[in-house]
Amino acid sequence: MKLNGYHKKEKLKSRTQLEAIFATGKSFSVFPVKIFFLETDTSETAYIKAGVGVSARHFKKAVHRNRIKRLLREAYRLEKQTLLHQLEKHGKKIAIFLLYIDKEMPDYIVLREKMKDGFEKLQSRLAIQE
Template identity: 40%
Template sequence: MAFTFPKKEKLRNKRTIDRLFKEGQSVSVYPLKLIYLNITIPAEAKIQTAVAVPKSNFKSAVKRNRVKRLMRESYRQNKQYIFNNMEGNFAFLFLYLGKDMPTYAVVEKSMLTIFKKLVKRLSDEKVAE
């Protein structure tokens, strides 16, 4: 799988984002939180992803954009773990919960831990069914 983040994998549908906040489940590893929802996406992409950084934590748009860029880059580099270990279509929303500017290493470590927790949770749910 190529390490890309094409437009079809970006979550842009407002209704889906609203559903994520209302119905979605979450996995947290400080400073990241993943809200996910199993949805039916037209056969474009297996997973659609969005990232968000609260304005209350970072007043400067430049700083918010930097954190979002780090999160997207970390997702792009490590998404093959999710694609290889999950079945079904999902909508993901990554939230940055920290109040200080992170390094890429911190974001990547949290992202990998979230992926591992998510895969474990989904496999446990599948076994329980």
């Protein structure tokens, strides 16, 4: 299986897991993305389960929300490698939710840079950096 993909087993779809992330998980912001995360049990198949979201309040048209979600997923897919390697090394599994919180359409390059910064911050929060 390719490491650079965003496969079905990596997608966060469980309603109970989503509710747990928002109820008991932790969060931080790397503007324009807010990252919610929760360490999960080791019975999960993937080291990272990820989901993305955009507020319908700020983006009324579905086409705009879908575009932002595509950009978030692509930035996640390309920047997850270092986080994934650290999680595998330490034997931890997490569920994360990436929420776009800005009111303007994002620029992909900025979004990808912020995703990288967010994952570095997440590694320090999980205490898995070397």
